[in-house]
Amino acid sequence: MNELIFVIEEAAEGGYIARAIGTSIYTEVDNLANLYDQVRDAVHCHFEEPDRPKLIRLHFVREEIIAA
Incomplete structure (x- = not known):
């Protein structure tokens, strides 16, 4: 896995939730x-060195509500 x-x-209570796609890594x-540090740490804890992805892509999702 490269990425x-x-x-x-x-x-909802403030802060951010990060969930990995395709594996069970989750951090708040x-x-x-x-x-950035927490996501890196979670990946390092989940994967051993030879299997660790070389890149971590962060996809930010933000919901906004506007008047119609």
Whole structure:
């Protein structure tokens, strides 16, 4: 696996939720500044060195509501 994709969403109670696609990696952070380190750490804990993806792609999903 060369690349692992995370979907990043804002949590209802604040902060962010990161979920990996295709594997059971999940992490929550309080702020965007900690997101990158937490995602990297979760990937390092889940995969051994030879199987670890070389790239981590973060896909940010944001919901906005506007008046019609």
